[in-house]
Amino acid sequence: MTVTRFPTCTHDSPFHTTLRDKPKTTYKTNPTSTSVNLPLCTIRALVSTASKSDVSDSEDDVPLASKIRSKETIADDSGDDDTPLMSRMPAPAAKKEGKYTANGSSSTAAITNGTNGNADKRKKEVKEESDEDSDVPLAKKIKKVGTMKGKSIKVEKDETKAKKLSSIAKGSKADTVAKRGRKKTDEVDEKDEPKKRRKAKTEDSDSEEQPKRSTSAAAKGKRVAIKTEDGAGDAKRSRKKKDDTGDEEDDTFKWWEEQNLANDGTEKWKTLEHAGVMFPPPYIPHGVRMKYNDQEVELAPEAEEVASFFAALLGSDHAKNPTFQKNFFKDWQEIMKKSKSSVPIQDFNKCDFTPIFEYFEAEKEKKKSMTRQEKQAQKEEKTALEEKYMYAIVDGRKEKVGNFRIEPPGLFRGRGEHPKTGSLKKRVLPEQVTINIGESAKAPEPPAGHKWAKVINDHTATWLATWKENVNGSTKYVFLGATSAWKGQSDMQKFEKAKELKKHVDRIRRDYTTELKDKMTATRQRATAMYLIDRFALRAGNEKGDDEADTVGCCSLRFEHVTLEPPNIVIFDFLGKDSIRYYNQVEVDSQVFKNLKIFKKAPKGPGDMLFDRLNTSMLNKHLSSYMKGLTAKVFRTYNASHVFQEELRKIDPNDSVADKLLGYNRANRQVAVLCNHQRSVSKGHGQQMARMQDKIRALKYDRMKIRQSIMTLEPKQKKRQPELTEMESDLDEDWIVEYEKQLMEKEREKVRQKFEKDNEKLVEEGQKPLSEKELKSRLQEVDQKERELEQERKTGKVESKKGSTLERLEALLEKKTEKIKATKVQALDKEEGKETALSTSKINYIDPRISAAWCHKFDIPLEKVFNRSLREKFQWAMTIDEDWRWMASSLDLSANQLVRLAGFDSSTNQ
């Protein structure tokens, strides 16, 4: 039995094999297999681990996974102090002794807390420097701060380089100065903190707001200090400078520079203006007749509209889904009852929607063939109609609205086995829509002849409009866009909360480990669930209704979702959010294994809840006793960001930018795998992979020929370099014969083309074209080459070109080997990435400040890791705190220290 784990992880990481809903047998494959058609788990493991050197060619025939494993073992044994959090989860004995404190954390703690050997000296230095700094005239300080603020990381590149050079020359003086500044602001922050608490208490008697205050204290404290110095607190709206990334100039409210952000969780705005929502255009009948029982049918416009919803999906998985078909047909018939069709439609199987489908296809083609100008005109027309809805004015600031369009009618595309998939989503009328707007603002006009359900002025809500959809009765909202202050603040608070968890996580782990053995079943269940959420990034798992898809999370796991294989292997196999399959085969703590065995014990059977004495609210209530606002969800954010930074630490600082980026993407991928973020495989993926595989084989063939040339030229090399005699993997006699045949065919084609081209040229120049005899002679040369190849195959001897030397051939061999490695990595990367979606983790789970700091540290242009949308969404992370960037540029901080300072390292746990 092979435990499927990520060989990359030097710890008992929560990485797992993640698979779509496919037959189980497909995945229970030996991960050490070398077959080209590697099982996904293996490929993932290979890619995530394979670095340039990992895809070592000299070990070509050794299973890659095995190679990686052995490497991993070495890494494991190295006693690396920087072992990530999860590996420091102690073995049971250590747990008993309460050895949860991270080993090797002293240096880290020292960096953060200033408690290492030189700490006192440093403290003194810092204090002196800090005092010194306090004498700097205010105007100068403002200037100093000002030059750092508001610039993109890339803009600062040269400045950073200069700083680095300067600090090398002056023994990191720049660094010391920067630290001095940080220390000073920290001190200010500390002094201010009790005041802030008092103020907060006065403002809000509800002490539950504490975490929000700590959030602002952590992140805004320094900002507050800076603000106090530069007196720019009233800069409600600052103009973003156009950076060299080509981004447009725009108005951005830099809320992260504000001192007094509305943070009490009640009032979100004082004034709010917007233009309401945009309704989809009314249906215009196309008049194309579908067929019923081979007969053309004339439908009333309402019925035609619904039929068209289905027709547009012909060929898709939805249209093939029997539940989808059934629900659509039922709702369509209801619509048809209201109007008359020329032929009564009773049986779905007799319906032929192809004519409508073809009509849509033709329309698509028409659109495609429009000229550039026509397309542009259409786009401008659309923008003109939408413009007024695109922005809202919140407290006098212009903010982008996210989804101002009312969802158009259509067929509900429920995922997985949603019982209501295919049901008709009816057209939303203004009478169903509630508008939320400021009292002083003019309420938007509803479409002519209509009125709004309600117009309200709820200052505690961040939605601009809401309505209820008819299929599931769920509430839909119009919110501001991701770049808005509301969303940004909420995002930042989320990451601050995750950072805060690091202060508590050791205690939480210690406690749940103890509670795994508790007498009370409910407590043991809770502890076991916490273990699973923490270790495998499972979602909380609310219970679901019968009218929803049967998906589960941790608390809602059932008997059949967990298989136990002694001594301590657990196989999870269930459908999670969006009906994405979660399959993971893991080793667990022996007590967890025992508990799961008990929770599955008879009379429980399929259909029974594993944690029958636990639910998400009980779990979250318990978690919040450790830290205000701590819920199951926070563990996902915490572990994702933590894993990400740990993976970044593995990147060699001396690597090229391209290699660093490869490392960055791999780190991102690890997080995506951890969180089970999947995507569907693109249509052409198989073909693309086959092409890449062909390319690798062709390169190996070339290398084989070079090796043979070396041995022919210098037979003694066989003894000196026995690997020269090794057969290339993936190449066999049959393949070589076929390949050479193809090669010669291509060669002949080239000769013919060249011959024709030569003749054309000659004719152009008024000369006599070459004779057919010449062509024949040239082709005979290819025939000769083919015979030589055959001979080489038989003898294994390859005559090298004139002037070839051993050195040259060896250089050529090395080059070819490098090329093979690079192509293999590329192929593995592609294969691994085929069903892993990186964007979800980047958008939602990884603290953008880690990326920003990393880019800054290694001079990587930010746009290489964040596209324009992300740069806008995460603006707060780029400019919020000088220290993040400053830390990144200081030379005496290692990459490891850097990421620790980014705040996601468990080794700083208290």
Next chain:
DNA sequence: GAGTCAACTTAGAAGACGCTTC
């Protein structure tokens, strides 16, 4: 404490867009 609901975040699919290659 179970049930319900509002309000928000997280998620993958699909469509749009733009770059590269032939």
Next chain:
DNA sequence: GAAGCGTCTTCTAAGTTGACTC
């Protein structure tokens, strides 16, 4: 300039969480 492909954007489904009610 058409095709192929990857990336970005939009859309909306599907989660989580906390408040409220009984």
